[in-house]
Amino acid sequence: MRTTPTHIITLVILTASLTGVACAPRPHTGNSVMNTTIPAIIPAPVRLDVGTGRFNLVQGATMAFHPAFAGEARLLAEQCGLRLASPLDSSARVVMLLLDGYPDEGYELAVVPDGVLIKASTPRGAWWAGQTLRQLLLDGRDLPVMTIVDEPRFPWRGMLLDCGRQMMSVAYVKRAIDRLALHRMNVLHWHLTEDQGWRLEIEAYPRLTDIGAWRTSTSGEPEGGFYTRDQVRDIVAYAAARHVTVVPEIELPGHSQAALAAYPELSCTGGPFEVQTQWGIFPDVFCAGNDSVFEFLTTVLSEVLDLFPSRFIHIGGDETPKTRWKECERCQERIVNEGLKDEHELQSWFVGRIGDWLDQRGRRLIGWDEILEGGLPDGAAVQSWRGMNGAIAAVRAGHDAVVSPTSHCYLDYPVSKTSLRQCYAFEPVPAGLTEAEASRILGGEANMWTEYAPEDVVDTKIWPRLTAIAERLWSPVDRRDFNDFRQRWLHHRHRLDALGVAYGPAADPVTTRARYEPGLDAWIIDPQSSEPGLDLVAGTSEHPPRPLDQRVLKPFLVRDQADVVIQAYLGEERWGLPALETLSRHAGLGRTPAMLAPPSPRYPGDNDNALVDGLHGSTDHHDGRWLGFEGVDMVASIDLGKPIHLASVAAGFLQDINAWIFPPNVFTVEGSLDGRSWTNLGSTTHGITDRDQNKQIWTADIDVRNSVVRHVRLTATSSGPCPDRHPGAGRESWIFCDEITVNEASVR
Numbered sequence: 001m002r003t004t005p006t007h008i009i010t011l012v013i014l015t016a017s018l019t020g021v022a023c024a025p026r027p028h029t030g031n032s033v034m035n036t037t038i039p040a041i042i043p044a045p046v047r048l049d050v051g052t053g054r055f056n057l058v059q060g061a062t063m064a065f066h067p068a069f070a071g072e073a074r075l076l077a078e079q080c081g082l083r084l085a086s087p088l089d090s091s092a093r094v095v096m097l098l099l100d101g102y103p104d105e106g107y108e109l110a111v112v113p114d115g116v117l118i119k120a121s122t123p124r125g126a127w128w129a130g131q132t133l134r135q136l137l138l139d140g141r142d143l144p145v146m147t148i149v150d151e152p153r154f155p156w157r158g159m160l161l162d163c164g165r166q167m168m169s170v171a172y173v174k175r176a177i178d179r180l181a182l183h184r185m186n187v188l189h190w191h192l193t194e195d196q197g198w199r200l201e202i203e204a205y206p207r208l209t210d211i212g213a214w215r216t217s218t219s220g221e222p223e224g225g226f227y228t229r230d231q232v233r234d235i236v237a238y239a240a241a242r243h244v245t246v247v248p249e250i251e252l253p254g255h256s257q258a259a260l261a262a263y264p265e266l267s268c269t270g271g272p273f274e275v276q277t278q279w280g281i282f283p284d285v286f287c288a289g290n291d292s293v294f295e296f297l298t299t300v301l302s303e304v305l306d307l308f309p310s311r312f313i314h315i316g317g318d319e320t321p322k323t324r325w326k327e328c329e330r331c332q333e334r335i336v337n338e339g340l341k342d343e344h345e346l347q348s349w350f351v352g353r354i355g356d357w358l359d360q361r362g363r364r365l366i367g368w369d370e371i372l373e374g375g376l377p378d379g380a381a382v383q384s385w386r387g388m389n390g391a392i393a394a395v396r397a398g399h400d401a402v403v404s405p406t407s408h409c410y411l412d413y414p415v416s417k418t419s420l421r422q423c424y425a426f427e428p429v430p431a432g433l434t435e436a437e438a439s440r441i442l443g444g445e446a447n448m449w450t451e452y453a454p455e456d457v458v459d460t461k462i463w464p465r466l467t468a469i470a471e472r473l474w475s476p477v478d479r480r481d482f483n484d485f486r487q488r489w490l491h492h493r494h495r496l497d498a499l500g501v502a503y504g505p506a507a508d509p510v511t512t513r514a515r516y517e518p519g520l521d522a523w524i525i526d527p528q529s530s531e532p533g534l535d536l537v538a539g540t541s542e543h544p545p546r547p548l549d550q551r552v553l554k555p556f557l558v559r560d561q562a563d564v565v566i567q568a569y570l571g572e573e574r575w576g577l578p579a580l581e582t583l584s585r586h587a588g589l590g591r592t593p594a595m596l597a598p599p600s601p602r603y604p605g606d607n608d609n610a611l612v613d614g615l616h617g618s619t620d621h622h623d624g625r626w627l628g629f630e631g632v633d634m635v636a637s638i639d640l641g642k643p644i645h646l647a648s649v650a651a652g653f654l655q656d657i658n659a660w661i662f663p664p665n666v667f668t669v670e671g672s673l674d675g676r677s678w679t680n681l682g683s684t685t686h687g688i689t690d691r692d693q694n695k696q697i698w699t700a701d702i703d704v705r706n707s708v709v710r711h712v713r714l715t716a717t718s719s720g721p722c723p724d725r726h727p728g729a730g731r732e733s734w735i736f737c738d739e740i741t742v743n744e745a746s747v748r
Contacts, residue, residue, distance in 0.1 A: 038050055039135075039136055039139075039144065039146065040487070040488035040489075040491035040492055041132060041135055041136070041148075041488070042135070042183060042467050042470065042471060042485075042488055042489065042492050043183065043184060043467075043470050043471035043473075043474035043475045044471055044474075044475045044479050044484075044485070044488070045132070045148045045149070045150035045475070046149055046150045046151060046475070046476055046479075047147075047148065047149040047150070048146060048147075048148050049146060049147045049148075050144055050145070050146045051144075051145040051146060051147070052145060053113050053144075053145040054113075054142055054143060054144055054145060055111055055112065055113055055114065055115065055116070055142075055143050055145065056141055056142050056143070057093060057094070057116060057137065057141050057143060058093075058141060059081045059141065060081060060082070060083050061082055061083065061092075061093040061094065062082070062083050062084070062085040062089060062091060062092040062093055062094070063076070063077055063082040063083065063084055063085060063092055063093070063094040063095070063096070064085045064086065064087055064089045064092035064094070064095045064096070065084070065087060065095070065096035066087060066096055066097060066098035067087060068098050068123060069096045069098065069120075069123055069126045071123065071241060072096070072123050072126045072127045072130060073096055073126075073130075075127075075130075075241060075242065076127075076130035076133070076134070079130075079134050080130075080133065080134055080137050081137075082094060092115070093114070093115045093116065094115065094116045094117075094118070094133075095115065095116070095117050095118065096118045096120075096126050096129075096130075097117065097118065097119045097120075098120070098121065098126075099119045099120070099121060100121055101121060102119065102120050102121040102122070102125055102151075103121075103125070103151040104121075104122055104124060104125065105122070105124045105125050105128055105151060105152050105155075105186075106120065106121070106125050106149075106150060106151030106152075107119065107120040107125040107126060107128055107129035107132075107148075107149075107150055107151070108120070108129070108147070108148065108149050108150075109129045109132055109133060109146075109147070109148040109150070110146070110147045110148075111143045111144065111145050111146050111147075112145060113145060116133065116143070118130065118133070123243070124186075124243045125151075127181075127242070127243045128150070128152075128184050128243075129148075129150075131181055131182050131183075131184055132148060132150070132184075134182060135182065135492075135495060138494075138495040138498050138499070139491075139494075139495070152184065152473070152474045153473065153474060153475065153476060153477065154428060154441070154442065154443030154444065154473050154474075155186075155442055155443060156186075156187055156402050156442040156443030156444070156445075156473075157184070157185040157186050157187060157443050157444070157470065157473040157474060158185060158186070158187030158188065158189050158247070158402070158443070158444070158445040158446070159176075159180060159185060159187070159188060159189065159445060159446045159447075159448060159462070159466060160189040160190075160191055160249075160404070160445055160446070160447040160448060160449075161173070161176060161188060161189070161190060161191065161448055161450075161458075162191040162194070162447075162448060162449045162450040163190065163191060163192060163199050163227075163450070164191050164192060164193055164194025164195075164196060164197050164198075164199060164251075164255075164258075165194050165196045165197065165279070165449070165450045165451055166450035166453065166454045166455065166458075167197065167199060167213075167223075167224055167225040167226075167455075168455050168458070169455060170227070170231050170234070170235060172455050172458075173188075173190075173235055174235065174238050176188065176462075177235075177238060177239045177242055177244050178242065179463075179499070179501065180242075180244055181242040181243065181244055182499075183466065183467060183470040184470065184474050185244070185466075185470050185473070185474075186243055186244055186245060187244065187245050187247055187443075187445065188239060188244055188245070188246045188247070189247045189249060189314060189445055190246055190247065190248050190249065191249045191251075191449075192227075192248055192249060192250065193249070193250050193251045193255070193256070193258065193259065193316075194251060194255055194257075194258060195255050195256070195257035195258060195275075195276040195280075195282055196215055196257075196258065196275060196276050196277070196279070197212065197213055197214070197215060197224045197225075197226075197258050197275060198212035198213050198226065198258040198259055198262070199213060199225070199226045199227055200226060200227060200232065200248070200250075200304070200307075201226055201227065201228045201229050201232075202299075202300050202303050203229070203303060204299045204300070204303065205262070205263065205296070205299070205300065207262035207263060208258075208259060208262050208263075208300075209226040210262070211261055211262040211275070212258035212259055212261055212262040212275060213225060213226040213258070213275075214275060215258075215274075215275040215276065215277050216274075216275075216277055216691070217277075217691075218277075218689050218691045218692045224275075229303075229307060232307045232308075233307060236307065236308060236309070240309075245310050246308060246310060247308075247310045247312050247313070247314055247366070248304055248307075248308045248310070248313060248314065249314035249315070249316055250297075250300065250301065250304060250313070250314070250315060250316070251315070251316035251317075252286055252297060252315050252316060252317070252350075252354065253285045253286040253288060253317075253320050253347065253350055254281070254282075254285045254286075254316070254317075254318065254319055254320035254321065255316055255318070255319065255320075256284075256285055256286050257273055257274075257275060257276045257282050257284065258275045258276070259286075260273045260284055260286075261273040261274055261275045263296065265292065266286055266287060266290065266292065266293050266296055267284050267285070267286070267287055267324070268284070268285075268287045268289075268290075268324040268325065268327070268328035268330070268331060269284065269324065269328075271284075274725065276725075277691045277693075277725070278657060278658065278691070278693055278725065278726060278727065279451045279658050279693060280658060280726075280727035280728075281319045281321060281727060282321070282727055283321045283323045283324055284324055285320055285321065285324060285325075286350075287324075287325075287328060287330060287331060288325055288328075288330075288331050288334055288346050288347070288349070288350050289325075289328060289329075289330025289331040289332070289333055289334040290330055294353060294354075297354060298354075298357055301313065301354070301357070301358070305361060305363060310363075311362075311363060311364055312363070312364050312365075312366045312381065313358055313363050313364070313365060313366070314366050314367065314383070315351065315354055315365055315366070315367045315371075316367060316368060317347070317351055317367035317368050317370050317371040318367075318368035318369075318370045318385070319370070320347055320370065322343035322344070322346075322347075325343045325346060326343060331343070331346060334346060334349075344373045344374045345374040345375075346374075347370075347371075347373060347374060348371070348373060348374025348375050348376070349374070351365070351367060351371045351376070351377070351380075352375075352376070352377040355376075355377035355379070355380050356377055359377070359378075359379050364379050364380065364381060365377070365379070365380045365381070366380065366381040366382070366383055366402065367380070367382065367383065368382075368383050368385055368390075369382050369383065369384045369385060369386055369389075369390025369391075369393075369394070372390060372393055372394060372397075376394075376397065376399055380399060381394070381399055381400040381401060381402065381442070382394035382399055382400075382401045382402070383401070383402045383403075383404060383445070384401055384402070384403050384404070384405065385404050385405060385406060385409075385447070386405075386406070387405050387406070387407065388403060388405055388430040391403045391430055391441065392430050392432070392433065394440070395433060395437040395438075395440040395441065396437060398440075399440065400440045400441075400442050401440060401441055401442065402441075402442050402443060402444060402445055403428045403430075403441065403443075403444045403445075404444055404445040404446065404447050405426075407422070408422055408423055408425060408426035408469075409423070409426060409444065409445060409446050409447055409469060410446075410447050410449070411446050411447065411448045411461050411462050411465050411466065412447070412448060412449040412450070412451065412452070412453060412461060414508065415465070415504070415505050415506070415507050415508045415576065415577065416508035416511075418465065419465075419506070419507035419508060419509070419530070419531075419576070420464055420465055420468050420486070420489070420506040420507050421468075421482055421486075421507060421530075421531060423446075423465045423466075423468035423469050423472075424468035424471070424472065424480075424482050424485055425482075426444065426468070426469055426472045427472070427477075428441055428443060428444040428472065428473065429441050443473050444469065444472070444473050446462070446465070446466050446469045448461060448462055451658075451693070452693075452694065452695070456502075459501055459502045459503060459504075460502055460503065460504035461504060462503075463496060463501055463502075463503035463504065464489055464492075464493065464496075464503050464504075464506050465506075467489060467492065468485065468489075471485060483533070486506075486570070489506065490570075490573055505576050505577045506575065506576050507530070507531065507568075507575065507576035507577070508530075508576055508577045508579075509529055509530045509531045509534055509568040509575055509576040509577075510527055510528070510529060510530075510536060510566050510567070510568050510576070510577075510578060510579040511527070511528045511530065511579060512525055512526065512527050512528070512566065512579045512581050513525075513526040513528065514526070514581050514583075514615055515606075515607065515613065515615075516589065516590060516609065516613040516614050516615065518590040518609070520557065521559070521590075522557045522558060522559045523557065523558045523559075523581075523583050523614065523615075524555055524556075524557060525555065525556055525557075525558060525564060525566075525581060526555040527552050527555075527566045527579065529568060531568075531575075533570065534568040534569065534570055534575055535551060535568070535569045536551065536552040536566055536567070536568055536569075537551055537552065537566070537567050537568075537569060538551075538552045538556070538564065538565070538566050539564075539565050539567075540562050540563055540564060540565060541562075541563035541565055541580070552566060558583055560583075560585075561583055561584055561585040561614075562583055563580060563581070563582050563583070564580070564581045564582075564583060565578050565579070565580055566578060566579045566581075581615065582615070582616050583614050583615070584614045584615075584616070584739065584741060585614060586612075586614070586741045586742050586743050586744075587640055587644055587646075587742040587743065587744045588612045588638050588640060588712070588740060588741070588742035589612055589613070589614050590609055590612060590613065591609075591612055591638050591639060591640060591641065592608050592609050592612070593611055593612060593636040593637060593638045593740065594636070594637045594638075594639075595634075595635065595636055596633075596635035596636075596637075597629065597632045597633070597634075597635065599627040599628055599629055599634075600628045600629065600630050600734075602628065603621070603626055603627060603628030603736070604627065605624065605625065605626065605627045605738070606624035606625065610624075610625060610626075610627060610738060611627060611636065611737065611738060611739060611740045612638065612739065612740050612742075613739070614739070615739065616652060616738065616739050617652065617654065617697070617736075617738035617739070619654065619656070619695040619696065619697065621654055621656060621659060621661060621736050625738045625739075626654060626736040626737065626738045627736070627737050627738060628661075628734050628735070628736050629716075629718070629734065629735045629736075629737070630732050630733075630734050631718060631721075631732030631733070631734075632718060632735075633664075633715060633716060633717050633718050633735075634664070634714075634715070634716040634735050634737055635713065635714070635715050635716075636713070636714050636737075636740065637675070637711060637712070637713045637714075638711065638712050638713075638714075638740070638742065639675065639710065639711055640709070640710055640711065640712070640742065641710070642710060643673060643708050643709065643710045644708070644709070644710070644744050645706075645707070645708055645744060645745040646671065646681075646704045646705070646707045646708070646709060646712075646742070646743070646744065646745060647703075647704070647705055647743040647744060647745035647746075648701055648702060648703050648704060648705070648741075648743045649669045649681070649701075649702050649704055649712055649714065649740075649741070649742055649743070650699055650700060650701040650702070650740070650741045650743075651667065651699070651700050651714055651716070651737055651739070651740045651741070652697050652698070652699050652700075652737065652738055652739055653667075653686075653697065653698045653699075653700060653716065653735065653736065653737055654695070654696075654697055654698075654736040654737075654738075655688055655692070655694075655695065655696050655697075655698060656695045656736075657690065657692070657693050657726070658693060659734070660722055660726075660728050660731065660732075660733050660734055661733070661734045661735075661736050662690065662719040662722075662733045662734070662735070663686045663688055663698045663700075663719070663735075664686075664700075664716035664717050664718065664719065664735050665685065665717045665718070665719050665720075666683055666684075666685055666715075666716075666717045667683060667684050667685070667700035667702070667714070667715070667716050667717075668680065668682070668683040668714070668715045668716075668717075669681045669682055669683070669702045669704060669712060669713070669714055670712070670713040670714075670715070671704065671707050671709030671711065671712055671713075672709060672710065672711040672712075672713070673708070673709060673710050673711070674710075674711075675710070675711045678713060679707075681702065681704040681707055681709075681712075682702040682703070682704060683702070684700050684701070684702055686698045686700070690719075690723055690726070700716075705745060706745075712742055714740060716735055716737060718733065718735055719733050719735075720733065721733060
């Protein structure tokens with residue numbers, strides 16, 4: 001909280017003695033990031049040779065095609081503003097030829113002075129050539145003469161879209177498919193069932209969508225939805241026309257709360273259950289000892305097979321607690337009757353039974369790497385998400401694998417954790433595999449989980465990071481060059497602009513190490529760049545950094561209250577998100593509070609003055625700014641050094657339900673002149689529901705005007721154990737606090 005707005009800050013370069021001179025502004029320099037000679041194609045093709053001359057493919061130019069490519073030609077003509085001609089029209093300016101000798105998805109694209117020639121042996125190859133042409137035409141109709149010879153490195157180039165937690169419109173799913181195809185990606189892994197919603201209409205079990213598709217929102221209203229069978233058929237056909245395979249995921253045996261809310265008899269306990277409004281792992285799963293469960297699942301899957309022609313059917317299989325199975329007589333009886341060792345083998349048996357059923361119908365099971373526990377049925381494939389070990393174990397056991405490690409492929413993570421550079425470092429083939437083992441790596445996926453990403457946010461998470469993963473799955477391994485890719489992305493983003501894609505930042509390349517130094521009565525800010533070749537520029541929020549602003553070369557001092565902004569630049573281009581430090585001056589600054597109960601040793605703050613250092617915690621409770629209190633009230637007393645006239649006292653509290661962090665029930669401020677006799681100055685409560693899963697900071701602010709005190713005492717009362725519907729029901733909740741702000745009143 002500010003008492004006086006500050007619009008100008010002084011940056012002082014630190015020397016060894018912590019004194020120095022002002023750093024004069026100087027022009028920002030850097031190499032141009034645009035390469036106008038070689039087309040900026042993403043993913044990078046195997047070979048691209050640019051010749052001399054150009055060809056202008058005017059709007060409405062004619063396009064001839066081999067009859068085998070009729071569908072691809074029709075769609076490409078719609079996308080690129082071309083007019084279809086007869087297959088033998090000699091005046092056509094774009095020609096699709098069917099020729100033997102190209103790989104299944106390979107192609108050749110040649111731009112010559114009088115036209116464009118596409119050569120491929122399969123419709124898929126012709127389509128990917130067309131998508132490369134589409135990228136070029138998004139730059140303009142004037143094309144350089146060139147030859148591209150191309151084919152993918154992996155056959156599985158996918159993205160998971162989680163519609164179980166957040167219902168996405170049919171129109172959005174189709175747009176996602178179009179954008180996958182533009183980047184030559186060929187799998188949409190459609191996550192359709194979750195604890196928070198069942199999204200697929202099943203005729204045999206109408207309660208799955210009558211009940212399971214809806215949950216109670218934070219406002220108390222129902223939210224959710226589902227896809228009808230006709231909508232699914234439409235989406236699958238739309239994808240198939242664009243050579244994108246839709247792989248459905250029906251979660252089992254865990255992540256099944258929505259299904260159990262509709263049919264509680266399929267659980268071990270019989271319920272009742274609600275469709276979950278919170279994220280997490282829940283103990284109730286499908287009962288492995290109940291034969292009715294398998295009748296239900298095979299009936300559901302029969303309808304799934306009717307809707308989805310994909311060879312692979314994803315069954316999830318991750319994060320399945322065994323608590324209920326251990327307590328269930330029928331599950332224990334199943335373990336004995338099937339000669340199983342424990343509940344892990346029971347899950348393997350469960351998955352194997354479904355896998356055999358799919359195999360008998362000509363389909364293949366794929367699941368998350370937890371399905372490896374206890375062994376896998378023949379023909380099953382593994383999607384490795386907990387690093388690469390699952391993929392290694394799978395291929396060495398003779399199974400195919402798809403890789404999507406959290407370290408590189410989870411697009412729900414913030415760019416501060418998984419930047420564009422980190423995504424581009426993705427290598428789908430784990431080190432140490434033999435050639436035969438490596439051949440079982442089918443490819444990889446980017447995973448877009450949507451706990452915190454409704455439809456209007458998803459594109460900002462996916463793009464641009466998906467472009468990096470697309471390149472790592474298509475382009476040859478020896479083409480890895482992030483600097484070259486980064487330059488192509490800076491050009492490619494204008495294509496996404498033209499398509500209306502609301503892409504997010506490429507990186508969070510600037511971090512700051514900031515601390516308040518009481519002896520200097522100033523803040524030291526040490527900006528760090530996570531990427532080489534970037535220039536850092538500092539300014540304030542009232543004056544955002546620009547290329548001519550003050551460049552940051554070393555740590556600097558800030559004496560005045562301000563919002564300090566540090567922006568990274570690549571050449572003249574802003575690169576990624578800026579770093580922001582809000583510096584607040586107040587009467588309690590640097591005055592170490594006395595705590596009635598110490599914070600948890602796990603979350604003690606990064607210094608003794610963390611609660612009163614003028615620096616504010618983010619929504620990441622691991623950022624070092626927060627003090628965490630588990631199951632106890634927070635009581636902090638501050639000696640202000642002399643009596644002062646107060647204006648207000650405030651404190652920030654974090655809410656992160658999925659980390660068991662709740663704001664306090666009541667926030668109270670007391671004042672005293674002697675530190676012994678206390679007067680209640682006021683209290684306040686928050687209006688945040690415990691169903692609200694958004695990470696947020698509640699600023700508890702109490703007006704204490706006309707109070708004269710030397711000591712203030714703040715009490716934040718714990719909300720008690722986690723509520724019944726929470727995954728941690730009955731366990732102690734946490735209070736996280738930062739920053740305490742004591743504001744002095746102006747006295748006339």
